[in-house]
Amino acid sequence: MLQDSHLIEKLQRFDRERIPERVVHARGTGAFGDFVSTADISDLSIAQVFKPGTKTPVFVRFSTVMGYRGSPEQARDPRGFAIKFYTTQGNWDLVGINWPIFFIRDAIKFPDFVHANKPSAVTGVQDANLAFDFFAHTPEATNMLTHLYTDEGMPDSYRHMDGFGVHAFKLVNAQGQVHYVKFHFKSEQGVHGIRPQDIPNSIGADWNLMTNDLYHALRTGDDPKWDLYIQVLNPQDLNKFDYDALDDTKIWSNVPERKIGTMTLNRVPDNYFDTTEESAFAPSRMVPGIEPSEDRMLQGRMFAYADTQMYRLGANFNSLPINRPRVPVVNNNQDGKMNFGERKGEVNYEPSTLGEIPQDPRYKYVQTPLSGTTQQMTIHKTFDFQQAGEYYRTLSDQDKQDLVTALSADLNHVTNDTNKYTMLSYFYKADADYGTRLVSATHANLSRVKMLASNLSDN
Numbered sequence: 001m002l003q004d005s006h007l008i009e010k011l012q013r014f015d016r017e018r019i020p021e022r023v024v025h026a027r028g029t030g031a032f033g034d035f036v037s038t039a040d041i042s043d044l045s046i047a048q049v050f051k052p053g054t055k056t057p058v059f060v061r062f063s064t065v066m067g068y069r070g071s072p073e074q075a076r077d078p079r080g081f082a083i084k085f086y087t088t089q090g091n092w093d094l095v096g097i098n099w100p101i102f103f104i105r106d107a108i109k110f111p112d113f114v115h116a117n118k119p120s121a122v123t124g125v126q127d128a129n130l131a132f133d134f135f136a137h138t139p140e141a142t143n144m145l146t147h148l149y150t151d152e153g154m155p156d157s158y159r160h161m162d163g164f165g166v167h168a169f170k171l172v173n174a175q176g177q178v179h180y181v182k183f184h185f186k187s188e189q190g191v192h193g194i195r196p197q198d199i200p201n202s203i204g205a206d207w208n209l210m211t212n213d214l215y216h217a218l219r220t221g222d223d224p225k226w227d228l229y230i231q232v233l234n235p236q237d238l239n240k241f242d243y244d245a246l247d248d249t250k251i252w253s254n255v256p257e258r259k260i261g262t263m264t265l266n267r268v269p270d271n272y273f274d275t276t277e278e279s280a281f282a283p284s285r286m287v288p289g290i291e292p293s294e295d296r297m298l299q300g301r302m303f304a305y306a307d308t309q310m311y312r313l314g315a316n317f318n319s320l321p322i323n324r325p326r327v328p329v330v331n332n333n334q335d336g337k338m339n340f341g342e343r344k345g346e347v348n349y350e351p352s353t354l355g356e357i358p359q360d361p362r363y364k365y366v367q368t369p370l371s372g373t374t375q376q377m378t379i380h381k382t383f384d385f386q387q388a389g390e391y392y393r394t395l396s397d398q399d400k401q402d403l404v405t406a407l408s409a410d411l412n413h414v415t416n417d418t419n420k421y422t423m424l425s426y427f428y429k430a431d432a433d434y435g436t437r438l439v440s441a442t443h444a445n446l447s448r449v450k451m452l453a454s455n456l457s458d459n
């Protein structure tokens, strides 16, 4: 009977249990822990999280990128490495991945990159033919593709990978001086991937290998650790490289790294949905002393995350327990769906002399003079192939062979001849040995590849 409101509401409530999954990085695993700073970098940043000895609680969410929420965790894919630092100045999110670079350098290409790599709009199945149709027009992806098809493209555990902030960020000290910085979390457990011939057995054995491995370690007290290293550049040195130092498809070669702290993960969350699913990470979430650089991808990301989270979780997503800072928040936000009204008092505006909490916007971004033109065009120093070649040449013979095996397997699915040869020319341009081995593994014509590669620009 309709009068059975328990039945009705229980079914209604059940009917509404699902929320939109993340548009990317939908499959993820969360863990709690802490970050301890070990070096004095007050000459670089006023951020309290970096004060030596400071222990900051963190929540980390690891993820694959392209798969749906329940998809197998072993896929050839970058891995998300998103960290929320609950600092005494509010939250700082470092939303990175397991490699130091990315596929593209222009934010406007991100939806296209994702569409080409997600399952086909017709079959719902991922298709290398579509992915390489995009990459054949995206030579800047050559460096990242070379990382993706090594064994590290199939990590055997979330514990066995590094984490990178990828972009350049700015650190700002008490005098308002700026340094550009890159963040690198190095796994104390080492970095291991799965070799191509072991992939079928490994995936067949456990679709949830990454989560099971991490949670088993945490539950048995085998807490994983990562040491945080930074690379630092003076603003005047940004232009000293052949490549553009704000291009996220490039590493900063030959810039020394220094260790500034250690992160330890130690606790499995009690509730998947309340934590891992409802967590909202955003590169724009920063604290005084840490600021975005002018990297055009990062600038695009400054918008996209809070925007998608307002859609995915609602306007009050920042008040959810997993996202809420561990310090009082004074932002005059009010109302909206699912607001549980913890803001007190009548003064929901500023400036004010009546408010109980002083409204004191002490911190503003540093001023950075900008020069140049407004433009929608490619950056000047593209250098699309050089670092891919340099990386290839650092690999062991075994790693080179695994890379060629895995990459040629996907290139062999490319039915469009022009795209296939364009891709081969990119890899040949990066390194002649790399390209030649791929040509042989894909039964292609070496002279044609060489001819195409000779038309590609060196810079």
Ligand code: HEM
Pocket: 021, 022, 023, 024, 025, 028, 061, 062, 063, 079, 080, 081, 082, 095, 096, 097, 102, 106, 107, 108, 110, 164, 165, 166, 167, 248, 279, 280, 281, 297, 298, 300, 301, 304, 305, 308, 309, 312
């Ligand atoms: C303009 C380029 C990009 C756009 C527009 C973009 C957009 C997004 C969006 C909309 C989400 C879902 C967020 C959510 O629902 O909470 C997401 C997640 C994520 N993105 Fe990006 N992204 C971009 C580039 C990147 C890059 C370069 C990296 C790596 C450095 C990255 C790493 C991540 C990670 C790790 C997550 C998952 C965060 C989590 O675990 O919740 N993204 N991205």
